[in-house]
Amino acid sequence: MVNETIVVNSVRVKQKNVKKRPLGRLLVGAIAALLITTLALGAAAYEWNYDQFGLFWEQPTIEATSAGRVIKVPPGGNVQSALEIAQSGDIVELQAGAVYPGTITLPNKPHTDFVTIRSSAADKLPEGQRVSPAQRSSMATITAGMLGRPAVSAVKGAHHYRFVGIEFVSSGPAYNYGLIQLGNGETSANLPHHLEIDRSYITSNRSKGKVRRGIALNSADTVITNSYIEGFAYAQEETQGICGWTGTRNIKIINNYIEGGAENIMFGGADPDSVDLIPSDIEIRGNELNKPEAWRTGVTVKTLFELKNSKRVQFVGNYLRNNWEGSAFRITVRNQDGKATFSTIEDTVIKDNVIDGSGDGINILGKDDTYPSQTLKNLTIENNLFLNISGSKGFIGKGYLIQVADGEGITIANNTSFNSGSVIIFYGTPPKSFAFRDNIVNHGDYGFHGIDTRGASARSMIRNNLIMNLNRVPNSDFAFPEGNQLVPTLDEIGFENAAEKNFRLGAGSRFRGKGSAGKDPGSSLFAPAR
Numbered sequence: 251m252v253n254e255t256i257v258v259n260s261v262r263v264k265q266k267n268v269k270k271r272p273l274g275r276l277l278v279g280a281i282a283a284l285l286i287t288t289l290a291l292g293a294a295a296y297e298w299n300y301d302q303f304g305l306f307w308e309q310p311t312i313e314a315t316s317a318g319r320v321i322k323v324p325p326g327g328n329v330q331s332a333l334e335i336a337q338s339g340d341i342v343e344l345q346a347g348a349v350y351p352g353t354i355t356l357p358n359k360p361h362t363d364f365v366t367i368r369s370s371a372a373d374k375l376p377e378g379q380r381v382s383p384a385q386r387s388s389m390a391t392i393t394a395g396m397l398g399r400p401a402v403s404a405v406k407g408a409h410h411y412r413f414v415g416i417e418f419v420s421s422g423p424a425y426n427y428g429l430i431q432l433g434n435g436e437t438s439a440n441l442p443h444h445l446e447i448d449r450s451y452i453t454s455n456r457s458k459g460k461v462r463r464g465i466a467l468n469s470a471d472t473v474i475t476n477s478y479i480e481g482f483a484y485a486q487e488e489t490q491g492i493c494g495w496t497g498t499r500n501i502k503i504i505n506n507y508i509e510g511g512a513e514n515i516m517f518g519g520a521d522p523d524s525v526d527l528i529p530s531d532i533e534i535r536g537n538e539l540n541k542p543e544a545w546r547t548g549v550t551v552k553t554l555f556e557l558k559n560s561k562r563v564q565f566v567g568n569y570l571r572n573n574w575e576g577s578a579f580r581i582t583v584r585n586q587d588g589k590a591t592f593s594t595i596e597d598t599v600i601k602d603n604v605i606d607g608s609g610d611g612i613n614i615l616g617k618d619d620t621y622p623s624q625t626l627k628n629l630t631i632e633n634n635l636f637l638n639i640s641g642s643k644g645f646i647g648k649g650y651l652i653q654v655a656d657g658e659g660i661t662i663a664n665n666t667s668f669n670s671g672s673v674i675i676f677y678g679t680p681p682k683s684f685a686f687r688d689n690i691v692n693h694g695d696y697g698f699h700g701i702d703t704r705g706a707s708a709r710s711m712i713r714n715n716l717i718m719n720l721n722r723v724p725n726s727d728f729a730f731p732e733g734n735q736l737v738p739t740l741d742e743i744g745f746e747n748a749a750e751k752n753f754r755l756g757a758g759s760r761f762r763g764k765g766s767a768g769k770d771p772g773s774s775l776f777a778p779a780r
Contacts, residue, residue, distance in 0.1 A: 310335070310342075317341075322370075329354050329367070329392070338363040338410065344390035346371035351421075353395030354402045356442065361410035364446070369415030375449040380476045380505050383451060386417055393421035394461070400431040404442035404469065412446040419455045426461040429454065433468030433497055438526050441497045443470040447477055454481035462487065463510070467494035473502045483511025483541070483549045491515060491539075495559070496522035498529035505536040511549045513580075514539040514570075518558025521590035528594070530561040534568065541572045546644060551575045554608070558584040559593045565600045569778060573608035575646040577653070578639075582615035585623040594624035600631045604777050607638045609647020611669060616657025616681055626657035635753060635775040636667035650675050651691060657681040664765065666690045666753050666773040670721070673730070674712075676700035688765040690716045690743065690753075690772035693736075697729030709733050716743065716761060716771055751777035 308324040310332040320341045321332045325348030332342045333354070338361045344350055346369045371388040375381055381389075394401045401418045404411075418429050429452060433442050447465075454461040464479045479491045491510035492503065494517050508514045515537075517529040539554045554570045555578070557563060570578055579600065585593040605611070616626035641647045649671030652662065655678035663685065667673075671694045674686065680701075697717070701708050708731040715734045728736065737743055744759025746752045755762050755770045765771040 323350070324348075326350065333357060333365070333367075336365045337361075338365070340365050342367045343370050344368070344392075344416070346388055346390055346415075349391045349393060351395070352392050352401040353399040354392060356402065356404040356408040356411050356445075358405050358407040358409070364410045364412040364444070366412045366414060367416065368413070372415035372449070375415050377449075378476065378505075379449075380507060381415075381449045381451060381478050382507075383453070383478060383480070386451060389415050389417040389451060391417040391419060393419055394426055394429055396422065396424070398422075398424040398426045400426065400466075401429050403431045404433065404445065406436050406440040406442070408442045409444045411444075412448065413450055414448045415450065416447075417451040417453070419453050420461045421455070428463050428466035429461050430464065431466045431468075432472060433466070433494075435468070435496060435523075437523070438497060441468075441470045441499075443472070445469055445471070446473045446475070448473075448475045450477045452477060452479045460484055460487065461489075463490040463493050464508075465492045467492055467501065468497050470497065471500045473504070474506060475502070475504045476506065478507045480507070480509045482509060483545055483551075485548055485550060487550055488512045488519075488552075489550070493517070493519065494529050495520040496529075497527045499531050501529075501532040503532075503534045503537060507538045507540070509540055509542065511541070511545060512552045513556045514541070514554045516556040516558070517560045517563070518556070518584060518593070519586055521585065521587045521593070522559070525592040528559055528561055528592070529563075532560065532563045534563070534565045537568045539568060539570045541574060543572070545572075546574045553580045553613075554578050554605075556580040556582070557595050557598065558582060558586060559590070560595055560598070562597045563599070565598070565603065567602045569604050569606075570608075571606045574644065575609050577610035577613040577647065578605045578608035578636075579612040581626070581629060582613060583618050583623050583626050584615075585618045585621040588621040591622045592624060593618065595626045595629070597628045598630070600629075601633055602775065603634045604775055605634065605636045605639070606777055607643075607645060608636075609639075609641055609645040610649065610653065610671070611636055611639050611651040611667065612653070614652065614654040614657060614660065614681075616655060616660075617679070619655075619678070626660075628659040629657065629661070631660075631662045632664055633773050633775065634665045635773045635777065636665065636669060637751065637777060639667060640670040642670065648672070648675075649694060652686075653677070654681055654684075655679055657684075659683045661685045662687075662689065664688045664769070664771065664773060666775075668692055668720070669694055672696045672699045673717070674698050674701075684711045686712045687714050688769070688771045690718070692718045692720045693723055693728065693730065695721055695723060695727070697723075698731070699729065703729050703731045705731075714764075714766065714771065718743065746776075753777075 369390040374388040452464045482489045489511040491508040641649045651669040652674040713733040746756040
């Protein structure tokens with residue numbers, strides 16, 4: 251015990267019986283106080299409450315029904331404990347309108363049938379119909395975990411889980427690499443698999459913090475349907491709605507609305523460890539890919555759909571709009587980090603899509619121009635309708651339809667395109683086995699650029715196309731090979747109803763049946779009403 255003098259409001263006061271503590275105990279006390287303060291601040295930042303710490307969680311209850319077991323999790327309850335007791339065919343029911351804190355980790359259990367995690371009001375979300383944010387009241391919410399952890403992740407080999415009627419949302423300011431993470435660099439033998447997300451809403455909640463992507467899709471046998479994915483975009487940030495780069499295989503992405511700043515959907519972008527982990531066997535059908543008007547500035551924008559490393563991809567029947575800068579498609583082989591010389595793009599079909607608004611059309615790079623890679627093989631681009639492909643009207647680009655270097659077995663047929671720039675820009679190594687036929691396109695200012703349009707090679711590759719002169723180019727500036735027909739005006743094509751964006755050939759068109767095998771040239775599609 252010692253006497254000590256302290257200062258209170260500038261007055262010296264003698265205080266007796268003050269015990270001096272060892273320095274070590276003082277440091278421990280200071281660290282403890284700092285930790286308590288940090289937790290308190292974290293709780294405020296993440297809007298935590300005691301239930302979210304798990305201190306007062308109500309436990310799930312199990313009900314037996316004629317359809318099987320239903321494990322009901324009360325609002326704020328422990329979803330993880332429900333998954334730990336769930337068996338094949340069980341339903342884990344979350345209360346509509348309630349919020350459940352993540353991270354939810356899908357365990358690897360010997361399921362032979364799906365465990366379904368669903369909202370109690372999932373029946374109000376009709377099967378086979380895409381949901382919208384207006385239907386959030388019929389959904390239960392799972393928030394992202396603390397310190398940037400995802401809302402949902404899967405352990406190695408986790409399988410047979412289905413989400414229906416769930417809102418997944420970011421909840422705090424910490425940077426998040428993926429709101430839903432299905433797979434994390436596993437080998438082919440232990441990939442998460444047989445996973446489904448149906449009629450769900452996946453949002454970055456941009457006012458809370460940055461989320462790099464909606465779904466990191468590095469799993470097998472995975473289906474994403476009828477869902478709404480929005481808000482994944484920031485300045486100077488490579489963001490995606492959906493992205494897979496290793497082990498992604500047997501994938502179906504069907505009837506979703508998908509936003510993404512740099513890429514709405516992308517496969518590739520990081521080197522897988524082996525050739526059997528190349529993203530493969532992917533079907534993307536009936537989706538809407540969009541970049542909102544607000545993303546015209548202040549957001550990193552690159553493309554709507556990108557392949558860097560993939561095999562057997564079907565991109566069919568989708569509606570794409572508003573790629574404010576660059577090309578709507580990037581089909582570019584990339585050995586991203588220089589460690590995967592087996593990188594390739596093989597057996598890709600882009601068919602029956604409507605593209606409305608982009609700086610450019612399709613950029614094709616058949617071989618990596620930075621690191622060694624394989625060569626792109628077998629790319630088909632068929633029966634697509636391209637509208638407003640232009641470097642004006644709010645879009646940034648050259649307005650070309652196709653830009654291509656290298657590759658083998660590329661067929662571009664029966665497309666209709668309103669492009670303000672060149673039809674094709676050839677550069678670098680010419681592609682092998684290249685065919686551009688039976689299309690209706692705009693000449694632009696330079697037509698077919700980077701190739702001798704008078705040579706036999708150009709005539710064999712580029713044939714039987716209708717070339718509109720919407721830019722009013724003088725005859726002396728035409729650049730297209732023989733075997734193609736110039737049509738001076740739009741009216742002379744004979745579209746069914748150009749004013750209504752119906753660009754199929756009408757019954758009175760003189761070009762009906764003039765394509766290969768007696769078919770019509772151009773696309774059979776028309777733009778959906780919006």
